[in-house]
Amino acid sequence: MYRYDEIDRSIVTERVEEFREQVGARLSGALSEDQFKPLRLMNGVYLQLHAYMLRVAIPYGTLDARQMRVLAHIARHYDKGYGHFTTRQNIQYNWPALVDIPEILEQLADVEMHAIQTSGNCIRNTTTDPFAGAAQDEVEDPRPWCELIRQWSTFHPEFTFLPRKFKIAVTGSDADRAAIGVHDIGLKLVKNEAGETGFEVHAGGGQGRTPRVAVKLRDFLPKGELLAYLTAIMRVYNLAGQRDNIYKARIKILVETMGAQAFTAEVEAMYRQLRGRDLAVPAEEAARITSFFPEPSPVDRPEGVSDAPGFARWRAINVKPHKVPGRAIVVISLKPRAGSPGDATAEQMDAVAFLAERYADGEIRVTKEQNLVIPHAVAAHLPAIYEGLREAGLSTANAGLASDIVTCPGLDYCSLANARSIPVAQALSAALIDRGLDEDTQDLTIKISGCINACGHHHIANIGLLGVDKKGDEVYQLTLGGVADNGAAIGKILGPGLTPDEAVEAVAACVGVFRRERGDGETFTHTLARIGFEPFKEAVYGQ
Amino acid sequence: MRAITANRLTDGHVVYRRADGIWTPSLIEAERFGDEKAAEPALNAALRDILTVVAPYLIELDGEQPGGRKHVREAIRLKGPTTGTSLLYAGER
Numbered sequence A: 001m002y003r004y005d006e007i008d009r010s011i012v013t014e015r016v017e018e019f020r021e022q023v024g025a026r027l028s029g030a031l032s033e034d035q036f037k038p039l040r041l042m043n044g045v046y047l048q049l050h051a052y053m054l055r056v057a058i059p060y061g062t063l064d065a066r067q068m069r070v071l072a073h074i075a076r077h078y079d080k081g082y083g084h085f086t087t088r089q090n091i092q093y094n095w096p097a098l099v100d101i102p103e104i105l106e107q108l109a110d111v112e113m114h115a116i117q118t119s120g121n122c123i124r125n126t127t128t129d130p131f132a133g134a135a136q137d138e139v140e141d142p143r144p145w146c147e148l149i150r151q152w153s154t155f156h157p158e159f160t161f162l163p164r165k166f167k168i169a170v171t172g173s174d175a176d177r178a179a180i181g182v183h184d185i186g187l188k189l190v191k192n193e194a195g196e197t198g199f200e201v202h203a204g205g206g207q208g209r210t211p212r213v214a215v216k217l218r219d220f221l222p223k224g225e226l227l228a229y230l231t232a233i234m235r236v237y238n239l240a241g242q243r244d245n246i247y248k249a250r251i252k253i254l255v256e257t258m259g260a261q262a263f264t265a266e267v268e269a270m271y272r273q274l275r276g277r278d279l280a281v282p283a284e285e286a287a288r289i290t291s292f293f294p295e296p297s298p299v300d301r302p303e304g305v306s307d308a309p310g311f312a313r314w315r316a317i318n319v320k321p322h323k324v325p326g327r328a329i330v331v332i333s334l335k336p337r338a339g340s341p342g343d344a345t346a347e348q349m350d351a352v353a354f355l356a357e358r359y360a361d362g363e364i365r366v367t368k369e370q371n372l373v374i375p376h377a378v379a380a381h382l383p384a385i386y387e388g389l390r391e392a393g394l395s396t397a398n399a400g401l402a403s404d405i406v407t408c409p410g411l412d413y414c415s416l417a418n419a420r421s422i423p424v425a426q427a428l429s430a431a432l433i434d435r436g437l438d439e440d441t442q443d444l445t446i447k448i449s450g451c452i453n454a455c456g457h458h459h460i461a462n463i464g465l466l467g468v469d470k471k472g473d474e475v476y477q478l479t480l481g482g483v484a485d486n487g488a489a490i491g492k493i494l495g496p497g498l499t500p501d502e503a504v505e506a507v508a509a510c511v512g513v514f515r516r517e518r519g520d521g522e523t524f525t526h527t528l529a530r531i532g533f534e535p536f537k538e539a540v541y542g543q
Numbered sequence B: 001m002r003a004i005t006a007n008r009l010t011d012g013h014v015v016y017r018r019a020d021g022i023w024t025p026s027l028i029e030a031e032r033f034g035d036e037k038a039a040e041p042a043l044n045a046a047l048r049d050i051l052t053v054v055a056p057y058l059i060e061l062d063g064e065q066p067g068g069r070k071h072v073r074e075a076i077r078l079k080g081p082t083t084g085t086s087l088l089y090a091g092e093r
Helices: A006-028 A033-041 A065-078 A098-110 A143-153 A223-240 A251-258 A260-274 A283-290 A311-318 A346-359 A379-391 A422-434 A500-517 A524-531 A534-541 B036-048 B071-079
Strands: A045-047 A052-056 A062-064 A082-085 A091-093 A168-171 A185-191 A197-203 A215-222 A319-321 A327-332 A343-345 A363-366 A372-378 A446-449 A463-470 A473-480 B002-008 B014-017 B053-062
Touching (some): A006 A033, A006 A098, A033 A045, A065 A082, A143 A168, A143 A283, A185 A223, A223 A251, A311 A319, A311 A327, A311 A379, A463 A500, A473 A500, A500 A524, A500 A534
Parallel strands (some): A168 A185
Antiparallel strands (some): A045 A052, A082 A091, A197 A215, A319 A327, A327 A372, A463 A473, B002 B014, B002 B053
């Protein structure tokens, strides 16, 4: 993992002290709420329905056991004993007191973490494949490039006040577990005909009120030119992006308004001005950053086996192949039956930290599906890892199944939400599992958002639910056909809105149709393309 | 009827304004107003109370409970998250 240098350390520490003074000024009345609000948001502090919410950045979803223990400590001592892992691979605390937040940030800084750029119209935390550096199918580990982007974008003066927030995702594999198609910029590591590694560059994707799949700007960008090209995209957006209408300010609208061809031409022209200058990535700096992400060593021991109840099923569903012999990728589901998706207690965080340290190399990942991953587990220790997870209530064998439901916090916490999402997910999870509908649903995605901002990623779910406010009541729109990974697609609305209870039954019915109708090896998308919407409509709405 | 609500500055918790200007977590203790106009002086006073609360505003009431178009949101603010409870919980008037 990357470790802070003196520059990283000083900017984070100084920021904590600056925010401590700002909180003091607000509490004394020297700052009004209007003056304080943008300052707290720049430090990840939101005011939600019941309390302040602190969003902590987990750079490209990667942390170590030491950092996880501090996250657990914060949950235990400053919150209500739990944290919420988000679809942006970060963690949110729902109940911290404003007066405690400078102290929390100080403790985060001690383990090289912060809440900077987790809000506001700036470049947010870069996200990536949670299996990076471990996946068998990757061209190259994307994390060094994510780290380079982190360093380049942190406090970048030119890009601190963009027209709107800006999200970059990087994938190292064709499977695209980072959903690059729905990010402002999506980068995919690829090889060209000469065998060199570079980036396929996409831009203009996003979800929210106006979901769009990104357009491809370039088939191949030399790696050393990454910052010049990113700067070119950002500069075109910063100059031409619409600032007078929040709903039209994202880059996706600019790309659509200009047209993909014209936008690409502008970016390329800007890139030609910038390339080969100060923004070229020095090879030695790229090598220095890459050295923090060594490939894990092979383990010359056979994989562990166990006849413990539930082990075989968990092994089959939650453990993924690793590129290094003797190691395995362990997905830790944060989706127990009827649980709150993405929530983990302080004790569970401590347990994951212990297992990652004891039976792997200490590294942990957060996924956009709101699960955790031990990316470099020693396969010989899988039985011990399973046992540890079981004791912690973390052994649910449903990673990637229908009950692995993604949700935003929704109206139970979020001040922007129009409808609840977690209780719907809880009822749906119980319904799917209790009725046996969860079986054999690998890679069927269900995602729920409590408002059109789409933090629950419903647009890119095979089966999505969007909660809306209809004359004071919660109503849910059901969408089908969204895809998050390679070949990203936006789901289409199936029919009229549904009450919360109807929504649960409707999704369960759609899962039932898929299980009944799918052909051999078909994904939900394949089945939907073959049979169309009608069988689903009939199951949900009747004749 | 109407009442004034806000979030407490120090911890963000939900509070309601009593007739004596004190903020309380109890909606039952909150001062009631017949309409927006009647609430205006108290709301203006609440907006000046920047050392105690953040962003005060009026809510509608239906008897002792939050009412009107935002009744679900305000019921959740009053009673806490509904996670793990019946889907109809916050919607019940």
